[in-house]
Amino acid sequence: xxxxxxxxxxxxxxxxxxxxxxxxxxxxxxxxxxxxxxxxxxxxxxxxxxxxxxxxxxxxxxxxxxxxxxxxxxxxxxxxxxxxxxxxxxxxxxxxxxxxxxxxxxxxxxxxxxxxxxxxxxxxxxxxxxxxxxxxxxxx
Amino acid sequence: xxxxxxxxxxxxxxxxxxxxxxxxxxxxxxxxxxxxxxxxxxxxxxxxxxxxxxxxxxxxxxxxxxxxxxxxxxxxxxxxxxxxxxxxxxxxxxxxxxxxxxxxxxxxxxxxxxxxxxxxxxxxxxxxxxxxxxxxxxxxxxxxxxxxxxxxxxxxxxxxxxxxxxxxxxxxxxxxxxxxxxxxxxxxxxxxxxxxxxxxxxxxxxxxxxxxxxxxxxxxxxxxxxxxxxxxxxxxxxxxxxxxxxxxxxxxxxxxxxxxxxxxxxxxxxxxxxxxxxxxxxxxxxxxxxxxxxxxxxxxxxxxxxxxxxxxxxxxxxxxxxxxxxxxxxxxxxxxxxxxxxxxxxxxxxxxxxxxxxxxxxxxxxxxxxxxxxxxxxxxxxxxxxxxxxxxxxxxxxxxxxxxxxxxxxxxxxxxxxxxxxxx
Numbered sequence: 184x185x186x187x188x189x190x191x192x193x194x195x196x197x198x199x200x201x202x203x204x205x206x207x208x209x210x211x212x213x214x215x216x217x218x219x220x221x222x223x224x225x226x227x228x229x230x231x232x233x234x235x236x237x238x239x240x241x242x243x244x245x246x247x248x249x250x251x252x253x254x255x256x257x258x259x260x261x262x263x264x265x266x267x268x269x270x271x272x273x274x275x276x277x278x279x280x281x282x283x284x285x286x287x288x289x290x291x292x293x294x295x296x297x298x299x300x301x302x303x304x305x306x307x308x309x310x311x312x313x314x315x316x317x318x319x320x321x322x323x
Numbered sequence: 324x325x326x327x328x329x330x331x332x333x334x335x336x337x338x339x340x341x342x343x344x345x346x347x348x349x350x351x352x353x354x355x356x357x358x359x360x361x362x363x364x365x366x367x368x369x370x371x372x373x374x375x376x377x378x379x380x381x382x383x384x385x386x387x388x389x390x391x392x393x394x395x396x397x398x399x400x401x402x403x404x405x406x407x408x409x410x411x412x413x414x415x416x417x418x419x420x421x422x423x424x425x426x427x428x429x430x431x432x433x434x435x436x437x438x439x440x441x442x443x444x445x446x447x448x449x450x451x452x453x454x455x456x457x458x459x460x461x462x463x464x465x466x467x468x469x470x471x472x473x474x475x476x477x478x479x480x481x482x483x484x485x486x487x488x489x490x491x492x493x494x495x496x497x498x499x500x501x502x503x504x505x506x507x508x509x510x511x512x513x514x515x516x517x518x519x520x521x522x523x524x525x526x527x528x529x530x531x532x533x534x535x536x537x538x539x540x541x542x543x544x545x546x547x548x549x550x551x552x553x554x555x556x557x558x559x560x561x562x563x564x565x566x567x568x569x570x571x572x573x574x575x576x577x578x579x580x581x582x583x584x585x586x587x588x589x590x591x592x593x594x595x596x597x598x599x600x601x602x603x604x605x606x607x608x609x610x611x612x613x614x615x616x617x618x619x620x621x622x623x624x625x626x627x628x629x630x631x632x633x634x635x636x637x638x639x640x641x642x643x644x645x646x647x648x649x650x651x652x653x654x655x656x657x658x659x660x661x662x663x664x665x666x667x668x669x670x671x672x673x674x675x676x677x678x679x680x681x682x683x684x685x686x687x688x689x690x691x692x693x694x695x696x697x698x699x700x701x702x703x704x705x706x707x708x709x710x711x712x713x714x715x716x717x718x719x720x721x722x723x724x725x726x727x728x729x730x731x732x733x734x735x736x737x738x739x740x741x742x743x744x745x746x747x
Contacts, residue, residue, distance in 0.1 A: 186691040188698060207603060215682040215722070216690045220476050224606055231607050252688045323687070 188212065190248040194237040199287070202238045205246050206231035209257075216250065222323050225301040226255050229319050232294045232301075233259035236317075239284050240264075244314070257302070257319045265311035273299065273307070330385045330522035331369050333360055337381035342710035344373035344382060349595045350472060354723070355713035366680065368468035369523040370595050370620040371629040384519035384630055387538035389427055389545065395511025395537070397499065400424065400431040401491050404438065404575030405517045405625045406542060407645055408638030414553055416572075416649070417562035422552035423515070426545055430499075435571025436652075437491035441484060442570070442583035443655035444664065448482045449584070449614055450657075455480050457590065457605070457613040460580055462486045464524040465620030466598060467675065471529075474602045475677030480616075483530060483671035487574065488514050488521060492535035493668050514539045517628025520620060530671030541630040569649030575642040577624035580617045582646075583654075588614040594622040682722060697721045704734060711735045 190212060192205035210227040218226075230246065237244045237259060244261030266272045272279075273295050280290025295317075299305040302319035309315040340358030345351075352366035353373060360381070362373075373382040392398045400423045410419060416433060423431040441462070449458050459480045461467055470477050485493065492512045500507050516522055516539040528534045556562075573579035581589035590613045592601050598618045604610055621627030626638040655663070664670055683693040700721040707717070712733040714720035723729035732738045 186688045186695065188691055188694045190698070206607070210603075210606070212694060214473075214680075216694050217679070217681060217683070217685070217687060220677075224476060224608075228607055250691060250694070252691055 186252055188216070188250040190250075192234075192246045192248075194234055194241075194244055194246060196238065196241055196243045198238055202234055203231060205234045205248075209248050212248075213250065213255070218250075218255070218323060222255065222321055226257065226321055228301045229257050229298045229321070232298045233257060233317060233319075235289060236294050237261055239280055239289055241315070253323055255321045255323065257321075259315075259317045261314045261316075263312060263314045265313055266307075266309040266315055267311055269307055269309050328523065328527050329362070329364060329367050329369055330519035330526070331362065331367060331371060331374060332383050332385055333362060334381050334383050335359055337379050339379055339381075341378065342713070342715075343376045343378060345710055345713065345715040347372045347376045348715065349469070349599060351715050351719050353715070354728075355710075356729075365678075366472070368465050368472060368620075369520045370465035370469075371519045372595060372620075374519065374629040384522060384541065386516060386519075386522055386541040386544065386630070387513065389540060391538055392427060392511055392513055392540075396509040397503065397505055397511070398428045398430075399495060399499065399510060399512050400426070400428040401434055401488060401495075401512060401514045401536065402431055403434045403488065403515060403517065403625065404572040404579075404642060404645075405628060405631060405638065406515055407572060408575050408626050408642045409542060409546065409631060409633045410549075410553065410641075412641050412644050415561050416567045416645075417565050418553060418556050418559075419549075420565050421556060421559075421562040422549050423545075425552040425555070426548055428513070431565075432491060432495055433565060433567040433571075434487050434491050435568045435574070436566050437494065438487040438571035438574040438579075438583070439568050439651070439654055440490055440494075440663070440669075441487050442580065443660050444484050444669070445482055445580065445615070446584040446654065447657055447660045447664075448484070449586070454482055457610065457616040458482050459616045460618065461530070461671075462574070462580065462617075463520065463619045463621075463625075464529065465518075465520040465595065466618045467529050468520075468678075469595065469598065469620070470602070471675055471678045472680060473599070474606065475679075477602065477605065478675055478677060481675070485531065485669050485671070486524070487571075488536060489524075489528070489531070489534060490669055496535050497668070511537045513537060515542050515545065516540065517542055517625050517631045518621065519630065529675055530673055532672060542628075543630045543632055546632045567649065568651040569646045570651035570654075572642060572649060573646030575624065575646075576626050576639045577617065577619055579624065579642070579646065581615060584615065586615045588612055589617060590615070591617040593619045593624050593627065595620045683726070693725045696725050700724055700731070703731075703737075705736045709735075 213223045241261035247258045249256045275296045284290045304320035345353045350366045420431040522539045577593040578591040623635040627635040683690040704717040
């Protein structure tokens with residue numbers, strides 16, 4: 184496999200206090216390695232959006248960032264509740280976030296579309312009652 | 324320190340190896356080794372946080388003395404708005420400038436009218452979308468250096484214009500040399516500085532080849548004499564013949580620039596840690612509705628400068644009072660701004676290049692390998708960021724170990740573990 188750095192973050196449901204830690208730490212590590220700044224910017228955005236999704240919508244999960252010399256893979260995996268209609272969830276502006284989350288300025292329905300836009304490869308798999316896994320690859 | 328000039332320096336004999344400064348440094352540029360702090364030159368942005376926090380006054384700023392002004396035939400003092408925040412508002416601006424001249428200057432100029440010049444230029448850049456949003460003020464040199472080091476993607480957002488200090492120095496020096504028939508070398512321009520960042524921007528300016536300012540004397544150094552001179556002027560009628568502007572004086576505190584340009588969608592942020600948080604937000608693509616970002620390394624804006632005397636909140640209050648109660652001439656028209664920019668004297672002539680901080684290696688594979696090792700070591704460290712090893716965080720310590728700049732046993736907890744093992 185060769186050189187690889189793996190960063191793992193547990194993300195708890197509704198933990199707004201620590202939301203953002205995974206992306207800011209990932210950004211720090213990428214900067215130190217010397218990854219080009221536009222890749223860092225995109226990686227920070229996908230990690231942040233994934234993190235917020237876990238905080239807002241999931242019952243908790245984890246984010247794994249793997250850094251290779253030629254690419255970065257960000258995987259966000261949660262333990263449910265799963266997305267009933269993935270196509271709908273991928274539409275800009277579509278959100279199932281409750282009002283109290285929207286009142287905090289989140290839940291604009293841009294999370295998943297933004298994650299797709301900022302990554303080079305994007306895949307999402309979801310099963311209601313089981314969980315969701317989003318895998319995003321960014322090439323360096 | 325290698326090839327880097329810094330106005331922030333360490334007086335070794337005063338340093339007792341405490342860890343206040345390593346914790347406060349926004350670029351993790353300081354380490355304590357063998358009970359003495361040392362600064363990595365390539366990382367330091369001269370923000371002066373370490374000077375403010377050092378309980379032993381071991382961190383210093385290199386500034387000029389009043390003796391240094393004697394080298395020049397004609398001596399000019401450039402007085403920034405913050406100076407007025409140091410003194411009772413009962414003193415008129417004219418008297419303060421006179422008191423500055425009594426320090427040994429032929430002439431003192433208030434910088435506030437030149438703040439207005441820069442305000443008009445900033446407004447012009449924003450109104451005509453000449454830089455990407457948000458336009459970032461170039462006034463605080465510590466912020467420009469922070470962007471260069473940590474947020475290079477935002478370098479194009481900086482309005483490429485000199486700070487009021489430099490604008491004043493350029494316009495006044497050019498005028499005085501012409502009017503009085505001096506050679507440029509005869510005229511010495513000295514800035515009364517609130518901070519080390521300005522000193523650095525005189526010695527190694529950003530965006531321009533050389534600065535027209537010849538030196539900087541810290542406000543702290545002349546404060547006592549200034550107060551004495553003002554006392555002497557107590558019974559003198561008010562001193563006239565100086566130019567100043569209330570709006571420009573407002574630049575002394577955070578928000579002053581934004582008020583000056585009457586921006587509806589501005590964001591004013593002070594304190595280097597807070598500025599870092601805002602740039603982190605910007606990097607995530609947020610704050611799209613902000614037109615103008617006014618950021619300062621010091622809390623409160625320039626009134627929080629480490630080379631000042633007065634409590635920054637009191638100074639801030641005075642600046643607000645003065646800026647609201649002193650008349651201001653209208654800002655320059657767009658035509659006038661264009662004319663001024665066309666002369667080329669106020670615009671940056673050199674591109675500011677990103678300053679890449681290489682933590683590990685130029686080769687990405689090698690860098691990843693070292694980062695892997697760092698993560699491994701980090702898992703083994705206590706992760707309490709106590710600073711006893713001399714590095715600001717356990718992560719910084721792990722990097723130092725990988726780079727051969729520290730040993731695992733420098734960690735007091737690891738050392739204790741080892742001693743216990745040996746005892747058994």
